Amino acid sequence: GAVVSQHPSWVICKSGTSVKIECRSLDFQATTMFWYRQFPKQSLMLMATSNEGSKATYEQGVEKDKFLINHASLTLSTLTVTSAHPEDSSFYICSASRDTRRGGDQPQHFGDGTRLSIL
Amino acid sequence: GDSVTQMEGPVTLSEEAFLTINCTYTATGYPSLFWYVQYPGEGLQLLLKATKADDKGSNKGFEATYRKETTSFHLEKGSVQVSDSAVYFCALSERGNNRLAFGKGNQVVVIP
Numbered sequence: 507g508a509v510v511s512q513h514p515s516w517v518i519c520k521s522g523t524s525v526k527i528e529c530r531s532l533d534f535q536a537t538t539m540f541w542y543r544q545f546p547k548q549s550l551m552l553m554a555t556s557n558e559g560s561k562a563t564y565e566q567g568v569e570k571d572k573f574l575i576n577h578a579s580l581t582l583s584t585l586t587v588t589s590a591h592p593e594d595s596s597f598y599i600c601s602a603s604r605d606t607r608r609g610g611d612q613p614q615h616f617g618d619g620t621r622l623s624i625l
Numbered sequence: 626g627d628s629v630t631q632m633e634g635p636v637t638l639s640e641e642a643f644l645t646i647n648c649t650y651t652a653t654g655y656p657s658l659f660w661y662v663q664y665p666g667e668g669l670q671l672l673l674k675a676t677k678a679d680d681k682g683s684n685k686g687f688e689a690t691y692r693k694e695t696t697s698f699h700l701e702k703g704s705v706q707v708s709d710s711a712v713y714f715c716a717l718s719e720r721g722n723n724r725l726a727f728g729k730g731n732q733v734v735v736i737p
Contacts, residue, residue, distance in 0.1 A: 549714065
């Protein structure tokens, strides 16, 4: 159980276009989803935390207007990279967890990531 | 703030060798500790976890013990296989807050 599907796994597009990445929890309800960015051979950097039905909380230094996050349902969150440029090229990973208000530890379950290349 | 420190540099070793990857942490409360593994081109998979002092997490031959006195959570495996080649991340989350803070990761390469 606790499968997270991320789509697409790889996308190449021209500079200036917008790219949407989907993150779905397939067999559980994800109250909270997280979006990370990973540069080559580096650790994951948390970009934002999104709770179902509310606005995402962005980490310091992450542009809200650049990286639009929507978490409209308990099984789907989307990250849209708007007007993408080559410096936005990276590996983006989402994770999902169950309702932390239930108490106890609610581990994050990760998608397989999306490799974004902007030409 | 909370942070995780992993030993520097990749780890290269022969098949059936003993593996240790060091991890120490800084936290204000009593965090839960995790090891995640990332295979090439994939996301992260939870390898093991421990939620309180002296707990030992174990999975697939890997072990790590939550040491509060040394604020450490070192990962060990007695006999590695080529299939263990991956990047290993140590992470923590504060109790009641499942945000994860990751270490920089260690690339492990196992040579046949």
